[in-house]
Each structure stands twice: as structure tokens, then as C-alpha cells.
Amino acid sequence: MIWELTMRTFLLLAFVLFCGPAIAQPAHLKLIIFPGGLSWPIFVAQDKGFFAREGLEVKVTETPGSVFQIKGIMAGDFDIAMTPFDNIVAYQEGQGETSFDVPPDLFVFMGGISSTLRLIVQPGIATFADLRDKTLGVDALSTGYTLLMYRLLEQNGLPPGSYKLERLGGTASRVKALTEGRIAATMVSSPQEILPEQNGFRRLGDIQSMLGRYQALSGAARRSWAASHPNQLQSFIRAYVAAGEWLTDDQNRAEAATIYARYIPNTPDALIAKAREAMLSETEGFQPRAKFDPAGAQTALAVRKQYGVPKKDLPDWRTYVDETFYDEALKAK
Structure with missing residues (x-):
């Protein structure tokens, strides 16, 4: 009788161990950003667990410049870039600082910063x-x-x-x-x-x-990567938007300043306060819910049409933007 109970216990434990639900592993994401306070929402998403809450383990790289950033994302070294909208237009139109063996398939999926x-x-x-x-x-x-x-x-x-x-x-x-x-x-x-x-x-x-208004920092990726990783991209968007909303909440001002100082050491408190004022202005700075600004994009396209080389008649901003992932990510919010 004792042997039977022991055997049943062993079998039950074996069933739980081998047939029970597996613990979900975080999805790995490689993100490349520009250093400085313009990446404050990224710092918040890391520090406050917004990425983790979305099941993401994000490796963040700070770029020394836009050429390194675009080369890296085209090579597959990075999945997502926070970069100026104009950078995406330039490389899609063959007006960038470098060329590639294959045609770029870069696109913008959300906003980030207006003007500033x-x-x-x-x-x-x-x-x-x-x-x-x-x-x-x-x-x-x-x-x-x-x-x-x-x-x-x-x-x-x-x-x-x-x-x-x-x-x-x-x-x-x-x-x-x-x-x-x-x-x-x-x-x-x-x-x-x-x-x-x-x-x-x-x-x-x-x-x-x-x-006038100018669409500056934006979320960008390769269309091929986004098509094969829609859940990761939507998770990133939700985490970024949640971090931005947390940052905007005045109740979080002190903790947000602490996070800023942690990622940008030796920054005086007075400078952090001014950074918050600049980036949370009513007219420019971090865009509410990271919503892309078509009017700001048109400013960027008008400037590129005038100074881009070789000269081109640029199409509508929608050619470079696909907000499908953004809309899907936030439809329940």
C-alpha cells in the first residue's frame, strides 16, 4: 500500500514537471537610440518595467551617429531605431549618406518627438x-x-x-x-x-x-522584420506609450528625475527640471501617446525636396509610414 502511494506521488510530480505549463520566456529585442534626454521614455520603460510587462527583454545601444544607426538596422544588428523621420525618407529615396547592396525597406511606425x-x-x-x-x-x-x-x-x-x-x-x-x-x-x-x-x-x-512643426524623432524598423515580428513590435509600442504617459504624470516628477540622473549621471537637478519643461511643452517635445504628426512630416519632406541630392519629387508622407502596428497595439487602450 505504501509502495503504491509513493509510486502515485512520483507519477503526479512527474506529470506536473513535464506536462505542466511552460514559463514564457521574454522576447529579445535590439533597440538603437540616440543618447541624451530625448530618450527619457526609453529610460523609464527600462527602469519601471514597462518593457518587461510586455514580455520584452530589450538590449539598448546608443548610437554615435545616424549613419552607424541606419547601417546597423539594415544589417540586422538592430530591430528598432528611434531616429529622425527624415533619415528614413533619405535612405528610402537613395539620398542618404551611404548605399546598400539591397534596396532599403525602412519605415516609420510611430512618432516620438515634435520639433525641439x-x-x-x-x-x-x-x-x-x-x-x-x-x-x-x-x-x-x-x-x-x-x-x-x-x-x-x-x-x-x-x-x-x-x-x-x-x-x-x-x-x-x-x-x-x-x-x-x-x-x-x-x-x-x-x-x-x-x-x-x-x-x-x-x-x-x-x-x-x-x-513650423517638424516630425523629429520617430520609431522605425525594416518592413521585413516587422512583418515577421508583429507581436514584438506592438509590445514595444505599448511599452513606449505607457512609459511616456507615466513620464507625463506630474505625480511621477521626482522619480522621473531620479531615473534621468541614473541614465545620464552628474546631471544637476535644475537641468533635469529644465529638460522636463522643454520636452513636455504644450507645443513641442514628446508627442502624446507617441502619435505621428503628418503636418510635421510634410515640413520635413518640403525641406528634403529643396536640399536632398539627387533632386526628387517626393511622394506623400504615407509612403514612408505604416501606422497599422501602432493602431493594433493601442486599439484596446
Whole structure:
């Protein structure tokens, strides 16, 4: 009798161990972002467990510049990029800084940031005319915010050719070159203009007030990857949106500042407060629910049509955007 009970217990345990429900393993996702406060929602999603809640294990890489980022996503080294909308247009249209053996299949699936782009100059620069024949820093010559700078300068009497350009990579590298006196000016995405301005560097131009709304940072991926990983992409979108909503809630202000300081060490509290003000403005900054802005996209396309090389008649913004994954991810929210 005892042997029978022992045998039954053994069989029951074996059934539970081998036939019971398996523990779900997190889906691995490779994300590439630009460093700095513009990635605050990503920091929150990592720190507060929004990615984990969606069953994602996200490996985050900070890019030194847009060329590295686009090359990496095209090579399959990364699944998702947070990158300017214009970068996707440039490479899809063959106007990017590099070419590929296969046609790019990049697309934008959500927004991220509207505008918040400033032309920051040396303390001694008082007018646009003072930039004539000076060296200006750019990420790449033909993509991203460089074309915006071309428009801003030409609108103020400085056509291409009246200044020199130096490729320096992402905003952090350009700000470093500016503060070291190696360049006279550069386009800076908020909130990375705050510290230079506190140290005497000047804001000569502001994109939104001078050119209108502009779709800046956006969520992007390869169409082929998205088609084969729809659940992972939708999970990422939900996590990013949830992190953004948490960040926006004023009750979380103190904890959000702590998270900012954890990912960007040695940042003074006053600067973090200014970063929050800049990125949660009513008119620009982090877009509510990361919703893509068609009007801002049209601004980007108009600028690219003017300065992109080779010259092209660009199609509608919908050619580069597919919000199907976004809509599906948030339809129950």
C-alpha cells in the first residue's frame, strides 16, 4: 500500500514537471537610440518595467551617429531605431549618406518627438551673418537635421557654400565640439541645448518658431522584420506609450528625475527640471501617446525636396509610414 502511494506521488510530480505549463520566456529585442534626454521614455520603460510587462527583454545601444544607426538596422544588428523621420525618407529615396547592396525597406511606425531643435552658436556669434565662412558641425551632410540647418541659414541670408561643414556624428559629439571651440554652431535636439546655454552659448534659431512643426524623432524598423515580428513590435509600442504617459504624470516628477540622473549621471537637478519643461511643452517635445504628426512630416519632406541630392519629387508622407502596428497595439487602450 505504501509502495503504491509513493509510486502515485512520483507519477503526479512527474506529470506536473513535464506536462505542466511552460514559463514564457521574454522576447529579445535590439533597440538603437540616440543618447541624451530625448530618450527619457526609453529610460523609464527600462527602469519601471514597462518593457518587461510586455514580455520584452530589450538590449539598448546608443548610437554615435545616424549613419552607424541606419547601417546597423539594415544589417540586422538592430530591430528598432528611434531616429529622425527624415533619415528614413533619405535612405528610402537613395539620398542618404551611404548605399546598400539591397534596396532599403525602412519605415516609420510611430512618432516620438515634435520639433525641439535649436541652432546653438558660440557666445560671440550675434547674427546669422556672423556665421559666414565659419565651420558648422553636422551629424551627416545629407540627412536628419542638417537639411533643416540649410533651410534656416538660407532663410536668413546664408545659402549653402557660404559656410563650411564638418561631420561629427550625433548631438552629444557636436555639442562637445561646440563647447571646445572647434565649430561655430550646430543644430541641437532638446534637451541637450540647456547646459551650453547656461554656459553662455546662444540660441540663434528655433525650428518650430521659424519653420513650423517638424516630425523629429520617430520609431522605425525594416518592413521585413516587422512583418515577421508583429507581436514584438506592438509590445514595444505599448511599452513606449505607457512609459511616456507615466513620464507625463506630474505625480511621477521626482522619480522621473531620479531615473534621468541614473541614465545620464552628474546631471544637476535644475537641468533635469529644465529638460522636463522643454520636452513636455504644450507645443513641442514628446508627442502624446507617441502619435505621428503628418503636418510635421510634410515640413520635413518640403525641406528634403529643396536640399536632398539627387533632386526628387517626393511622394506623400504615407509612403514612408505604416501606422497599422501602432493602431493594433493601442486599439484596446
